[in-house]
Amino acid sequence: MTQLARNRLTWSVLSIIVFAGLGSVAQDIDLPRLVPAFNQAYTEGPGAWGNCLLGTVGCPDQVCTTGCLVTAFSSVLAYFGVEVSVPARSSCTGEARSGMDPGIFNDWLREFGGYGRCAQDPVGNCCLIWEQLPVDLEITTHVNRNDIGLNPVSAVVIDHALRQGHLVVAGVHWGSSCNGGSTQTEDCHWVILTGKRNGTYTIVDPYNPDPTSPYGVRTTLDAGVHGSYIIDRFVVVVGPSVDDLHLEVQVSPLQASYRVGDPIRLAMVTPRSSGAFLPFARVTTPSGQIAYVVLDGADPSRARYSATRQSLVPDPRSLTSEWTWHSETFSAADVGRWSWEVWVERSLEPGTKIGRQTISYEVTSANETSPLGAAVLGILLVVAIAAIAFISTLQTGIE
Incomplete structure (x- = not known):
């Protein structure tokens, strides 16, 4: 140059x-x-x-x-x-x-x-x-x-x-x-x-x-x-960025349906953030009630429902390790479909949902087949009937 x-x-x-x-x-x-x-x-x-x-x-x-x-x-x-x-x-x-x-x-x-x-x-x-x-x-x-x-x-x-x-x-x-x-x-x-x-x-x-x-x-x-x-x-x-936060909601055991007597555990974790957050969970019960879940003393087995907006616990908490916030064994009163909306918020930005996740499942009685199970059984029954008919046709042809 x-x-x-x-x-x-x-x-x-x-x-x-x-x-x-x-x-x-x-x-x-x-x-x-x-x-x-x-x-x-x-x-x-x-x-x-x-x-x-x-x-x-x-x-x-x-x-x-x-x-x-x-x-x-x-x-x-x-x-x-x-x-x-x-x-x-x-x-x-x-x-x-x-x-x-x-x-x-x-x-x-x-x-x-x-x-x-x-x-x-x-x-x-x-x-x-x-x-x-x-x-x-x-x-x-x-x-x-x-x-x-x-x-x-x-x-x-x-x-x-x-x-x-x-x-x-x-x-x-x-x-x-x-x-x-x-x-x-x-x-x-x-x-x-x-x-x-x-x-x-x-x-x-x-x-x-x-x-x-x-x-x-x-x-x-x-x-x-x-x-x-x-x-x-x-x-x-x-x-x-607020959008960079990754919230994981974990269900154990992970199933589409449960029966009365089955246990369930719900946990959450923000693996890539060391900050403290206010965790929220809003549930829709089988009766159609929509409520916020509040823990008494942070005990996951002692949850209560609130019609007013409340966080799971009153103070922000770190979620860098898995935190169990709901644990129960299903009873007859739990039969029906449950839906959960889970998210976290920063105390300085109340009302801004971060990492929102939704989960849903069905609870059936101990002797009742879940809709998914019934559908699977129905499909198997149809296949079995078709197989029997096909075998009968083959036998008729042989004779």
Whole structure:
């Protein structure tokens, strides 16, 4: 390739980037749904997490002081519908909890090795380890090589990600130094880019100076809580789609019909998701009654029916391993056709059914042949009669 050709190619590529950047400035960008906003400095109120210790191995930090990245990623995970559970022994509140907020997420990271040592940590493990997030997130890291604004290449990358429904978490600075006694000049704070309006990015700032509010501040990049933000590093996060979740409903023994006295066991599992979900089961009984199934004390043999919408259990639970939610031995009162609709929901998106499955079966009395069995017997009887007639014809011909 000649030098002239190389120059033309270079200018062509630059032109594409520049025009793409100019085009993106002129167009507003909206994510498909609202990004949850959490406040790292929430220290006063029910379930407050701001004073919880952040990190492990003696890390002296708290969520309210240096937890902007953890708080931002709890919003990211909540946006993608990811929930986790922590036992009471690992909870900052001393109680077992499920869901997604900075407190629960920080407890989960502390319990499952989500913090590591960074060069700037004087003591302990205070840095989030990307590889230890609770679900498989595709994370790509980029650097904005511009100290006074956003360069065209970074703008194109960010705009494309937002248009695809992906989130962008950005490290920012807002002056010559981040804090009064600090010499740090980059990645002083982390925010979430949520869209674009009139050429400026909308963000969720995870720092809200109101200690009584659990919510972060919805603002713009040039009007952040600390000042006008300039992006340093940024990560594009591609998370799991609601449609990616695979729910398996297992029936044991698997049959089209059962008789009085037969046992049955129904279980569910989400083998590719470690999140916590609210499980639902709605049944149509032989009499035509439609009801939600509710377990008392999570005992699969102690189910009751509710006319109002209720989940099988009151709290989200992990379904990474098979969970039996219905177990019984059929009685005479169960004779007839049963149909079940089974699904799960994320607590942050109530009413959105995920992985919906349906099953149905027939229960017959102990001395009654099921419709399927009757049909099979009927077919066998017809075949037998035809065979006898055919043999009779052969015998007549021989005589």
